[in-house]
């Protein structure tokens with residue numbers, strides 16, 4: 459038995475990368491897990507690795523899909539104890555080249571998607587629930603060709619404070635995690651080895667290193683931690699080495 463045994467955990471973007479690691483760790487701790495994403499094949503592959511889990515297909519940009527996510531969660535497992543708002547996309551473009559479609563895709567997925575994931579969850583959350591918002595260390599510094607992504611994520615980091623303010627009466631804690639470089643499919647075809655030297659610790663984070671923080675922030679050991687943005691980046695935003 460752990461404190462997460464039989465708790466209900468919802469992870470958006472739970473079928474790959476950071477979200478998959480978070481879903482697996484909570485499941486290993488005995489939680490019932492719901493994973494959400496657009497691709498049913500990926501969702502089913504991960505669901506089959508989990509002990510007690512369901513997969514819900516949908517798009518965080520579509521509010522009706524989010525309503526269905528929480529309805530199906532309640533039908534399968536009851537109310538939600540931990541909500542991990544993780545689904546996100548990253549694309550790069552210089553400010554001169556950003557068009558409206560690019561802007562809308564990044565903002566609608568990362569910011570609007572995060573906002574309404576929490577809003578539609580409100581009536582399905584148990585009092586005392588934990589909400590984790592996955593932001594990025596990139597919103598704590600300037601980064602060429604990442605203006606839309608980093609600004610959308612800065613908004614997500616801000617939501618940790620504002621949602622906490624709105625939900626504290628129900629003892630619902632909302633915290634953000636801002637990862638630095640983490641080896642996941644979001645990097646696409648980029649050669650991630652080329653980026654190691656940007657990071658003082660000279661390597662990418664593992665997905666489990668981010669999942670460890672999600673577990674901690676959702677635990678009773680973090681009961682007094684509310685509205686923070688926890689940067690986990692191997693020193694990327696703290697200091698330069700040259």
Ligand SMILES: NC(=O)c1ccc[n+]([C@@H]2O[C@H](COP(=O)([O-])OP(=O)(O)OC[C@H]3O[C@@H](n4cnc5c(N)ncnc54)[C@H](OP(=O)(O)O)[C@@H]3O)[C@@H](O)[C@H]2O)c1
Pocket residue numbers: 470471472473474475476477494495496497500516517518519544545546547548567592593594595636637638639640641642643644645
């Ligand atoms: N990896 C890094 O270096 C890094 C650093 C800082 C922050 N982050 C953040 O960490 C989070 C997880 O990313 P990751 O690195 O683990 O990348 P990933 O493996 O590409 O995971 C992203 C997940 O989000 C889901 N997703 C994307 N758009 C969606 C939509 N419209 N509706 C529903 N689900 C959607 C994807 O599933 P489908 O495609 O099947 O929908 C996928 O499961 C993201 O918010 C990302 O911005 C990553």
